[in-house]
Amino acid sequence: MKVKFLLLSSVVVASSVFAADDLAKLAKDSGLQALPKTAAEIAKLAESAAPDAKDFPTTEKRVELGKKLYFDPRISRSGIISCNTCHNLAIGGTDGVPASTGHKWTPNPHHINAPTTLNSVFNSAQFWDGRAAHLAEQAAGPATAAPEMAATPESVEKLLNSIPGYVKEFQDAYGKDTKITFDLFATTVGIFERTLVTPSRYDEFLNGDSKALTDAEKEGLKTFIDKGCVSCHNGINLGGTMQPFEVAGKYEFANVGDFKGDANGMVKAPVLRNIVDTAPYFHNGAIWSLKDAVKAMGSVQLGIEISDDEANKIVTFFNALSGKLPDAALKYPVLPARTDATPKPELDY
Template identity: 40%
Template sequence: MKSYIILIFLTPLLFAIDSNELRQKSFDKGLLPMPTEYKTLKALVDDQQNPMTAQKHALGKELFFDKDLSKDSTISCATCHDIEKGGEDGLPTAIGYHKLPNPSHLNSPTVLNTAFSKHLFWDGRSPSLRDQATGPTQAPFEMASTPELIEERVKAKPQYTRAFEAIYGFDNPITFENITKAIAVYEKSLITRDKFDAFLEGDDSAMSAQAQRGLDLFIDLGCKGCHFGHGIGGQKMQKFPLRDYNALIDLSMTYNETTKKREYKSLKFNFKPYHPYPIENRGGFMGKDGTQYFRVPILRNITESAPYFHNGVVTKLSEAIFLMGRYQLGVDLSDDQVDAIEAFLEALEGDLIEYDID
């Protein structure tokens, strides 16, 4: 009994981490804090083809919540990208016009922090928010509208006419392109800050010892190879699964945090039939051009964006962590290691920044 009690008290010491070293390690691996000021945000994400202005932001916000942009005036951008629900809808698959589900059973990615995304949509086909906004508005299973109908609806509202003229001038200012540009500017302001930001900026107590251990594991295991930058994701395309789990020989490995090395766990023969994913292939979506390459999700506020993976078949974050460890990194994480990484991801849950937009 005494030995058990001693082990409980010694366990945290086994993984004691110097906060300053971990902070520098995070910076060295490209993990960055969110900007606190709008001018800094603009310097990082502004688009020369669609400059961010206060007027455009206000107009974009109104359009983002306007259900008249959809065919039957029942769906707005905010319907699937609910700011109060982590920037998405919490459903396994997006539901749109006339309650139609996404035909590939894709769920809605979060809109929060997407200012820092280089790839949008699960297959990464869109390079910018202004381009991305043209898709859902026209998709027959989402808002099911047309550029012409949207322009007509917007022109029918005097407040919009005044706002568009103030921004784009009097020569045909209300166009589908200008509408999506305004929405994109508003979406770029949807940035959150969390305990991880405070830690990166010098507050050692902002993250628990468990969360700091999780961050250390996150870096050492190689998660940061895909999840980096301000948004901790959204910067690249990656294949899923990365490891071939259909091979005849199933070699399992673990990760030793003391030696920082991988160790053999077991070797088994695999006689299971071929399957493209280690998760249920609900919807049959195969990623970009059928190659199983997907946009790497943003991990900020990941605790609020369940269910997980492109088709929403995994409901628990702990399960998603284990699956990523095994099939992307080739490591069977222990329950304790999964808990630590989950603690770090919980530290990424933040609140929207109230930017002073002038």
């Protein structure tokens, strides 16, 4: 009797282990990709994903300088808006409001929600319409956009050159004869963003640790695959590529703002890593509940109804996609002091 019981329980244990291995294999066969196990391998992967890394390799000094620029509100015309205002590293790399709000309290004119900067190095396109190819090209946009930071390339150059602490750091990072240009500013912020990678329990699971996910999360992952979400949300970021939108039905809140996707109506599938931290959802931030967002995907993109139960399972799985930033990125930087030559803020009251 005892022997029989032992045998039986070992069969049960073995089959659940096999099931986990099968699920990890199914996930990978479906196009999902884990971050590698070690920080060094992750850094290498980020380097290969950044198209400008050949000309501007990541170094510790550049990352540290890029972090200061990311957090420095003096870059903006008003002196109070930094990249971190809208891509706050404490809340998933976003701002938590439907339409991003910048200079003079101006909401994004197209009612566009800020995507997360976390893991964005792995996206094949940046922005909701994919118009920037990589992070350095991307960073130049918001610094000078009127409704965001409202600076000009000249004002950024003037500011940085007026602060001896920055001049020295640029020289230390790029060489003694370095000229601080707006492009180099954008490049350096992009280099910092290469480090904003968040490995999670989901990665541990795909990398072979069958216990890294709870049974409920495994079921959610299986549902995510079975429903066909992976046809668009795949790769390292479970997103980050341009995809057709409103494939099967109309998006209920399409009339909030006037965003229509790129020239072909394609929209960047958002990164699903840290998705539980980045509400509200969709390009116009019109949906706050993650469960509602999942159900909307069923009708808008797949032409199926996702039940409450299935949506709950998928959301349970999404919890496993929250990861941790490297400690260095989370350590708040102290910025170099201004001088009398530093331009004063223009609040345009």
